[in-house]
Amino acid sequence: MLFSDIVGHDDTKQTLVRAVQTNHLAHALLFDGRAGSANLALALALATYVNCETRSGSGDEGGLFGATAAALEAPLSDGCGRCSSCMKMSRLVHPDLHMVYPVANLGKGKNTSEAVLPEWRKFLIDNPYRTLSDWLDATGGENKQGNIAAEEARNILQKLSLKAYEGAYKIMLIWLPELMNVASANALLKVLEEPPERTLFLLVTNQPDKLLVTILSRAQRVAVRNFTDTEVATHLRQTLNLDETRARRLAYLTDGNLAQALKMGQTKSDDTVGDQHAWFADWMRACYRQDLNWLVKQADQFDALPKDRQKGLFDYSLRLCRDLFLFQQGATQLLRLPDDELKFVQNFGKILRPDLIDRMVGDLNEAAYHIERNARPKMVLLDLSLTFARLIKN
Structure with a gap:
């Protein structure tokens, strides 16, 4: 992966490059961006x-530091992509690159990063804009929770006790350290x-608030913004050869989440978001009608869904509640919704008090927490449905 392979984010790239060229690179960097970002x-x-x-363009070809003022004003420096080190990095087989990431406990000793390293390399090489649920699906752990086990701690210490084999730095990349x-x-x-000595920690997080405060204090934060609609559309056209209209629509629907946009772009239609909206709209209508039989059947269906799909439905519900609130406050210019969702928000927002x-947002967050902690999904959703039905009636 080279900087030139990443669409946009020129300011962040330049900051990282200059930190290396001026010998001001912190020993630990925290790449903080939401799921589907470029972190x-x-x-x-x-x-x-x-x-x-x-x-290339560093002003000190072949050397690590000592960039001149002229070099800092030159076009963005980048890896050459041709040397032995870059070739190994492109295949993620560089001996000085160590990676730790969440793994679902699949049994038979497959509960550490090292045990599923071939699968991880293929996963990243295919597409570096991925989510935890994508990774668990790829390793057969779609109904399990991913975490970084205690055994990884010993592996980290063992790997970092060795000197750099051939590169200037030993690199420890930890994906989702909050787990x-x-x-x-x-x-x-x-x-x-x-x-x-000569060790670089790269922590890639989606939820820095779940990290120990002491870890946050020892890492320099690199804020990674969301992709813009133009950047998402450009990447979709370049990688999936989508036409301009569909690329723009997917960019609009996914709101800067390139992982979701790529997943939707590989299907024949935009069913992912459409299905979530239909599910939420039908749910709210049943709560409004007090249709208990329908709500019980919905809870049974919800219980059979994979855990990441259940979380996705709750995430979408929270997002639409935000849109409902914005509509009620008159901030319609901030709504990023297609016509069918916008019409639902306008109609449903008229019968709900702020x-x-x-209260719904608080209950949804609590329900998502219980799902995360392995509560029975059927009971969680049915309890939530009965609560919403009572609130809407009153």
Whole structure:
């Protein structure tokens, strides 16, 4: 992965490049961006860049530091993509690149990053804009929870105790460190406090609020913004050869989530968001009608869905509640909805009080938490449905 492979984000790329050229690169960087952003891609591009043997446009080809003022004003520097280091990084087989990521416990010793490394390499090489649910699906753990186990802590310490094999840096890339258990998080904290020489930590997170405060304090945050509609549409046209109209529509629907846009672009229609909207609209109408038989059947169907699909439906419900609130406050210019969803928001928003929407958001967040903690989905949704039916009636 090179910086030039990532659409947009020129300011972030330039900041990272200049940090390397001026010898101001922190030993630990926290790439903070939401799911579907460029945070993982930027981390991989930086890992390629720092160990490239002949970086282009850096002003110090073949060297690591000492960039001149003229070099800093030159076009964006990048890895060459041709040297031995870049070629190995493109296949994720560089001996100084170590990666840790969440794994579902699949049994037979397949509960560590090392055990599923071939699958991980293929997963990232195919597309670096991926989500946790994509990764669990790819490894057969779609109905399980991914986490970074305590055994990973020992692996991290063991790998970092060795000197760099051939690159300027040893690189430890940790994807979604917020899913570390307590033992792993404490081990990471210890090594961040006393980092080995010439070691670079790249932490890629979607939820930094779930990380230990002490870990946050020892890493330099790199804020990764969402993709713009133009960037998403450009990437879809380049990679999937979509026409301009469909690429623009997918960009609009996914609101900067390139992972979701790519997934929808590979299907024949935009069914993912459409199905979620139909599910939510039917749910709210049944709550309004107090149709208990329908709500019980819906809870049974919800119970049979994969966990990531259940979470996706709750995420969509929360997003539409936000849109309902914006509509009630007169901020319709902030709504990013296609016609059918906008019409639903306009009609349903007329019968809900703002304080009711606030209560619904709180209940949805609590329900999502219980699903995350392995509560029975059928009971969670049915309880939520009965609560909403009562609130809407009153």
